[in-house]
Amino acid sequence: MRFLQSFIAPLMLLSAGATQAASSWGFEDAKLSVSGKKADGAKDKDVRKFDDSTAILPTPVVFDSFDTFKLKLKTKENGKGKRPHQAFLVLRDPTSGLEAPFPLTVKDGGKATLEIKQSELPIQLAITTGPLKASLVIASFGSAEGFQKDVFDVEVVRDPVAAPVAYEKPLRYGKLPEIHHIFRSDPQSPPKVVSLVFALAVVATVPALFISWLVLGGNVSHLPKALGAAPIAHGVFFGSIVAMEGVFFLYYATWNLFQTLPVIGLISTAAFLSGTKALGEVQSRRLAGER
């Protein structure tokens, strides 16, 4: 008996100390229900029950566009129903970290209710693709430890028929995507073989021409006679014709117009002056019947 008495006093002290340290907020009798449109009758689509010691609910709560989400619970401090200053249901998007608080309406005894429609969700959470995490935060002034825990997941389902909601991300200063100009492709020539074949075909016409002239009786037999009659005139005349072709070649290769034109002027004068004499000699041969 003595032993038991000495045993009991420290036990009482210990338990008293324990209750002092464990002054904390919590909740019980939480009932979560998702109900459809009123026309469906009072039947709730999804009803869950939990309290502050249950782990996070395994399956997410599906929340459609016409559903109303209701949460009822009783907050307590140290086991006694009491009204806290802060009783929020916080919905959090895990990818972006955005949170939206929904304060519960709490009566004096600790009975708390909350009703949310999908239209009350902020747009960034309403269009999210993954499940939202819902946590309850129950706390107040004083030394009691507050309660904060993830309690369930919410999957927001949008009505596929309804018009899609446009959400424009706000402008934030940062680097913009890189742009590299795509150049037009250079002009291309056909394969060199093709060009060579046709160039050879063209070049082949020159000997064909000269051979056909020879066959038809072409000759330069009067050359010695012409040179004997007017050597300088003929030399300069034919030379100026050849020189003109040379000028054309130089204009193609390197010269510009201002270098070419004076030379053309010189050569044409030479051709004109020598040509009268040279062609006069040709006329004399024609009049003599030799042409």
Place this chain on the structure above:
Amino acid sequence: MKFLISFVVLFWAALVHAISSSGDRLLVVLEDAAEKETYSKFLGDLEGRGFQVNYETPKSDSLNLFHLGERSYDHVLFFPTKSKGLGPHLTPKILLDFINADGNILLALSASQPAPSHIVSLLLELDIHLPPDRQGLVVDHFNYDVLSAPEKHDVLLVHPQGALRPDVRDFFSPAAPGGEVIAFPSGTGQTLGAGALLTPILRAPATSYSYNPKEQAEAVDDVFASGSQLSLVTTMQARNNARFTVVGSAELLSDKWFDAKVKKVGETKEVGTLNREFAKQLSGWTFKETGVLKVNWIEHHLNEVGQVNATSNPKIYRIKNDVSYYISLSEYSWDKYIPFTVPESDELQLEFSMLSPFHRLKLEPVLTSRDSTTYSVSFKLPDQHGIFNFKVNYKRPFYTSVEEKNTVSVRHFAHDEWPRSFVISGAWPWIAGIGATVTGWLGFCALWLYSKPAKGSESKKTQ
């Protein structure tokens, strides 16, 4: 004697070790002179950094932010006042004119005094929202200081938040080797609009919220804002780089909290507060001692192979030229210019654009000197001729904006810059044709001038 005076002057000049890059005239607006004592360490730090501090009450007659069209002060520091208005010299319009004239403002609010209506109007202009009825107290039942606010939970202990995003430089995180925190006693939180010019420095912890102590003392059923949507310290940098900071708690800047010891609920040991260092970084940013960028010079030139002595910054280029662009940037840090390094995942970009960018390229740092960094990029001009601009548009949170535009003409190929026809293989048949024609013509001339008719025609003639 002269030597002594100059020595003393030089000695004092050497002591000034930090100075704002945009002027040192600071006006402090307080209700009464006794408040100077509560903020003596903060104001003393400001004077030590080289600011010339003037103290005025809001209703005083000698208070004039402008004189003859110019600003008479470069910076203004507002402490909470009890009066509902701020007097005829600090109307919202005058304060906005002050911001438009590149003046910086640091505003401290308090939960115990409702903000004056002039301040509320000014904040609304900038899309910063205060709690309704201008009464709001931020509390957090999970991050409060048990030594000073065990019941009311209105002293928040916040860890320095680090960089806002990985590509934004962090100016506001004092070093906390022993787990020190920033104390935010009895302050008002703000909510921010969606503009890009507003940036929160200190966001409230996730479990905190703002409530009206007069009307919502029992329970909160309609919360103004909570968690990270509540901004405790907000900054706004206008497009002309004027800076405006709102500190939700003026007591954060007071002497009592500069070197206090706090203990967070749930922790076992006491830590010091970082308020003094945080206040220094905050006022340093607001009064343009940090985060100011300067462009020293810009140079671009032709970068083709085999060129000689390209001129610097020519007015005209040709399409498809290879061009190099160089820009030199410095950052002002407390009292001198230092080389500017772009934050890790951020890029300094050059846009080569006519009406829209044809190129947007990353500028790489090539040269660092004692007080500047040179960034450069080399690229090929587009094959579109016209009037183009080299544009560097670097606007980031907490840095002054850098907008540089250099206009150049880009001409098309000149008639003698095209490839010659003999290098174009498709032209070879045509060149052969010309050669054939020339040869045929010369042959014909020789034949016509010097030929003797063939025998057959002679007989025909004498018919």
